Amino acid sequence: MNRFFFILLGLAFCGMIGMRFSFRNSEVLPIIPKGWPKPIYSFKEMRLSAEKIDLGRHLFYDPILSRDSSISCSSCHLQYNGFTHVDHALSHGIDGQIGTRNSPVLINLAWMPNLHWDGGVNHIEVQPLNPITHPKEMDASLSEVLQKLNKNTTYKKKFKEAFGADKIETEQLMKALSQFLLTLISSNSKYDQVKRGDVGVYFTEQEKNGYNMFQKYCSNCHKEPLFTTNTFASNGISPQTENADFGRYLITNNPADKYAFKIPTLRNSQFSFPYMHDGRFDKLKEVISYYSDSSSVFRQTNGGSISMPLHLKETQKKDLLAFIFTLSDTTFLFSKSYGFPK
Amino acid sequence: MDHLTLQGMTNFLSTLACLICFVLHSQKEIIPIRIRFSDSSLVLNKVYSDSILGEIRITKLKMYLSDSNAKQNYLIDLEDSILPSFHAKANKLSLCFGTDSLLNVSGIHSGIYDPLYGMYWAWNSGFINFKLEGICSTCKGKNGKFEYHIGGYLSPHSTAQNFAFTILETTNYLDFDIKLLLEKYAINGLSSILTPGEDAVEFAQEVVAAFRIGNE
Helix, strand or coil: CHHHHHHHHHHHHHHHHHHHHHCCCCECCCCCCCCCCCCCCCHHHHCCEHHHHHHHHHHHCCHHHCCCCCCCHHHCCEHHHCCECCCCCCCECHHHCECCCCCCCCCCHHHCCCECCCCCECCHHHCCHHHHHCCCCCCCCHHHHHHHHHHCHHHHHHHHHHHCCCCCCHHHHHHHHHHHHHCCCCCCCHHHHHHHCCCCCCCCHHHHHHHHHHHHHCCCCCCCCCCCCCCEEECCCCCCCCCCCCECHHHHCCHHHCCEEECCCCCCCCCCCCECCCCCECCHHHHHHHHHHCCCCCEECCCCCCCCCCCCCHHHHHHHHHHHHCCCCHHHHHCCCCCCCC | CHHHHHHHHHHHHHHHHHHHHHHHHHCCCEEEEEEEECCEECCCCCEEEECCCEEEEEEEEEEEEEECCCCEEEEEECCCCCCCEEEEECCEEEEEECCCHHHHHCCCCCHHHCHHHCCEECCCCEEEEEEEEEEECCCCCHHHEEEEEEECCCCCCCCCEEEEEECCCCCCEEEEECHHHHHHHHHCCCCEECCCCHHHHHHHHHHHHCEEEECC
């Protein structure tokens, strides 16, 4: 009897430990590339964990987040294109509705103090609220999404593992998604390999020429190593005649911000067509030609400017393009860690 | 003689102490809030008749209001049957309308700050500190509709405000009367304010001005 009692006690103790460890997350601390600035978000403070990131990835690819379960985040953010939407000037969402902007890439978000073309989102944890509840994107109500998730046994289990939560609530949903987004770090392009001095990796003459031109004409706004300053600028493209998009001004009400948009990263831009907030340019060479040949006025809201047109020769345009192609990171674009979860 | 003097002093001091306690404790410390339309309790979706506003119906009223003395934060929602009470300290009610600016920049929150309550702007991150919606027959808005979503935390358009009242012996309630607020805006001014900015700041000041202490 005594032996039986102690066996039971031992099993109970093991069970208690098991319960504690079933909610013990595996901490994840993404490596910050050498020479890069400090991210806006401290990975340690954000308490990134493998369980939360994996949960976030599942949610990212799951249309359960939309009203009719037809649209997922990945519908407008495809990995192979730097997590943006291609072949559409303006992204389309639920019921085929066309939105007002081209979906931005999801690259190196951990370094972005503001999200969206107009910088209206000030923290990555609240970003997913936008597409989930936007009537032209996923058009879902938070309460309905949470109801669906709470009825789903797979998600109940995953949320329990990640957060120790018996009931799935808004905070956990947003944190799971944002943790996955924070891990989308692109830092292994040919440019990065050259900069690191990786053995056997060198710029060609054309790429070197392009890099020199880039540093002369483009780096004010597309500053290395993020290839954006994450600030706002108007590059002088004319507003659309109908429903003109005022950009940053919609958030700040500052007239100086009219038609200014967030400077996008050039990383992986070889694959993230079309370009500009409204997707008006299909090809990168059209963008280069715009800066080279257009007499539009460029205005950067944080000071600094370039004198347009740049009057580049055709060979110079090709060199610049060649350099931009060195910013493509196939490790990022094809990583299984970011892809559709199997 | 000495014993009698000592006894007398003790009695005097005890009486004095009791008197002080009585005075202190006779001041009210817990003041419940009432939401009013003029002299009546405001009930959602009830039609009120008013000489200026005509036929008026409030469909939504929510606001963030904090009790600074008790360090308690509330989301007041007229759909809830129970409204909070506020704590007076040294005859003073200290209140804060709106949300702390730090809350607006620090990501997702839970409890009364859960976006599920419809008090968060996704497109321009930040809390809606006050939400008032309804219809009135004399209002300028389309179909008589008015909508006020008052938010903003960045200077100079911060809408959060601290205010205070000195309470009296006869103070029984903290009253919030929307009649004057609506007369000023729905009839004579904007029928909707839906973004941060100067209009929202001005409206927030009028919201605070619509509070009174009720001495019934």
